Amino acid sequence: MTGMTDDQLMIRGAAGDEAALRTLIERWEKPVFAFLVRMLGSPEEAEDLCQDTFMRLISSSGRYRPEGRFQSWLFRIAGNLARSRLRRRKILRWLPLTSGHHETPAPGLDPLNALAAGQEQERVRAAIRQLPDRQRQALILKRYNELSYQEIAEAMGISVGSVQMLLHRAMSALKRDLSRGRHES
Numbered sequence: 001m002t003g004m005t006d007d008q009l010m011i012r013g014a015a016g017d018e019a020a021l022r023t024l025i026e027r028w029e030k031p032v033f034a035f036l037v038r039m040l041g042s043p044e045e046a047e048d049l050c051q052d053t054f055m056r057l058i059s060s061s062g063r064y065r066p067e068g069r070f071q072s073w074l075f076r077i078a079g080n081l082a083r084s085r086l087r088r089r090k091i092l093r094w095l096p097l098t099s100g101h102h103e104t105p106a107p108g109l110d111p112l113n114a115l116a117a118g119q120e121q122e123r124v125r126a127a128i129r130q131l132p133d134r135q136r137q138a139l140i141l142k143r144y145n146e147l148s149y150q151e152i153a154e155a156m157g158i159s160v161g162s163v164q165m166l167l168h169r170a171m172s173a174l175k176r177d178l179s180r181g182r183h184e185s
Contacts, residue, residue: 007066014061021061025054028071031145032078038140039082041129049085053078072154075141079155083133127177135170138163 001009001023012020032053036046056077064073128136134156141147141155152163 005068006070007068010061010064010070011066013058014064021058024057028074029054032074035075035140035145036078036082038144039079039137040085045085049078049081052081056081069151069154071147072151075145075147075151075155076157079137079141083137086133123178124174127174130177131170131173135166135173138166139170142167 001012001020004012004020004023006024006027009020009024013024029050033046033050036049036053037043040046040049053074057074064070128139131139137156138152141152142149147155149160149163153160156163158166
């Protein structure tokens with residue numbers, strides 16, 4: 001079943017094929033979990049919402065329309081759950097927005113430069129934490145999940161123009177916050 005598309009697996013899952021649904025979950029569990037950790041900042045909460053996401057996938061498999069947009073559909077479920085949790089919590093806590101492979105200093109980088117690079121990355125993460133939920137979601141989907149504008153629009157239930165606007169505002173806010181921090185240092 002590993003050679004089947006997500007749409008084919010969803011069709012089989014809707015027909016009662018549990019192995020097809022299990023394959024989908026195995027295929028998408030890590031990307032959804034990573035997305036939720038970045039949105040929520042808590043692996044424990046992300047794990048709960050990841051399970052909720054896949055429970056919704058299973059329960060709505062019969063209503064899914066196979067149009068080649070599975071990834072957007074799945075991230076829309078996860079994003080809606082994350083935003084609901086953030087609204088209830090109203091206090092944002094964050095873990096690093098990047099996985100270790102993005103933060104590893106280049107070979108040969110001296111410890112002082114490595115420390116400076118780590119501090120800069122923390123400044124970026126802190127600035128991202130300050131973004132409004134929808135800007136942060138669009139930025140994470142684009143930068144870390146590498147979705148296209150169209151896929152982000154589908155995942156968030158908005159137009160491509162709205163995605164472009166959210167990303168533009170997010171990048172403008174990041175540039176403003178990061179340049180302000182440099183001038184204060």
